[in-house]
Amino acid sequence: MTGAGSSEGRLSHAAGRPRDPAVDRAILSATLELLGEHGYERMTIEAVARRAGVGKPTVYRRWSSKRDLVIDVLNHISDLPEMPAEGTARERLTDFMEEWWRLIVKAGHPSYRLQSLIGEMGRNPELGKSFRKALVDNRRKKIMTVLREGMESGELRPDLDIILATDMIFGTVIAQRLVSEARAGTDGWRRIVEYLFDGWT
Amino acid sequence: MTGAGSSEGRLSHAAGRPRDPAVDRAILSATLELLGEHGYERMTIEAVARRAGVGKPTVYRRWSSKRDLVIDVLNHISDLPEMPAEGTARERLTDFMEEWWRLIVKAGHPSYRLQSLIGEMGRNPELGKSFRKALVDNRRKKIMTVLREGMESGELRPDLDIILATDMIFGTVIAQRLVSEARAGTDGWRRIVEYLFDGWT
DNA sequence: TATTTACGTTACGACATCGTAACATATTCT
DNA sequence: AGAATATGTTACGATGTCGTAACGTAAATA
Secondary structure (H helix, E strand, C coil): CCCHHHHHCCCCCCCCCCHHHHHHCCCCCHHHHHHHHHHHHHHCCCHHHHHHHHCCHHHHHHHHCCHHHHHHHHCCCCCCCCCCCCHHHHHHHHHHHHHHHHHHHCCHHHHHHHHHHHHHHCCCCCCCCHHHHHHHHHHHHHHHHHHHHHHCCCCCCCCCHHCCCCCCCHHHHHHHHHHCCCCCCCCHHHHHHHHHHHHCC | CCCCCHHCCCCCCCCCCCCCHHHHHHHHHHHHHHHHHHHHHHHHHHHHHHHHHCCHHHHHHHHCCCCHHHHHHHHHHCCCCCCCCCCHHHHHHHHHHHHHHHHHHCCCCHHHHHHHHHHCCCCCCHHHHHHHHHHHHHHHHHHHHHHHHHCCCCCCCCCCCCHHHHHHHHHHHHHHHHHHCCCCCCCCHHHHHHHHHHCCC
């Protein structure tokens, strides 16, 4: 199936009206927003076209199906923030969480409304893997890596259950977003790391 | 709108075939299972009827719409586990988490597959409140209460951000279920409390 | 200017689901 | 036995969405 940019194979610019890349971007952007707002089932191609300011055939000219369009969108999703390379595990995680908060809560980027699709991973046979890749895998891997390095450096207890510890960070973000609706304090999720490293007592 | 049991208003048993309460239960049970498996949109009344072993008109005889049926199901959902009344905050939370784990992971009760619907709360205008009530409110309130009591008793730091702390517990459970698919260790989520009270260092 | 391709509008076929009608049968009470 | 209600089967109308066809217009190149 072809996606956006399928004209790249032409060696020279043949006659005919060239596709407008801005249209591609508008469609992808509209899809991202509506996916977050409605979820996969409720989102319609008609709504995507309207939001993008194009006609439905224009969408189907680029993507052969609704499913392909959503897969393409999920594949474009940013895996920011990056994990800082320098500093202690605590410092790196603190900076990471603050930057993550900045992206999600402060900037309100549409891709970050996708946390609400977290349940689709295990329930949507068509797109489960794409959802997981877009929403979970990359950031979770970064967190696990820094925790492992913290254990190796003696900064964290050597018997830390890494899977559970990673879920504690990741899950807190999900709960803040979906349950408390990210009316998080102004500390940019730094306190998550503080509570986890120092404990509540 | 009438739900199951609407015949209760009859003072005496008039002529006619009485409704079978087992049919009510079969429908509610089938709805719970399919809701967890597929989510609200993909779940169909036809599939519910088939799973319950009844005809579609039998479902619509009791609930006037798909939405009413799902609301009824969500209202029936158990808010177990109970929070133990005795002991320190740590002991009570530890027992609570272990019992929660027992219900969700060990017993595999269908209602506990509903965590995957956590995203519906903010996205589904018809049922958002019902989802929130069924999936979040009661247990979250129990956790917040015991944390507050721990602060008052001096067991927890007096400046603990209760909302965030509650989300740390609640979110970890969500992540364990949806991300790590509850291949939690055999310690029944006791370690969550240990990590949160003692910290990772 | 002619040709080629993109585009939006409109309409449509195919399909799925919601919810209900019609009806024969089953189950209860009077 | 008759009346009343529940039930399942079958079919259906209404509606919505997916995806596409037809067509006139726009935008590019030859």
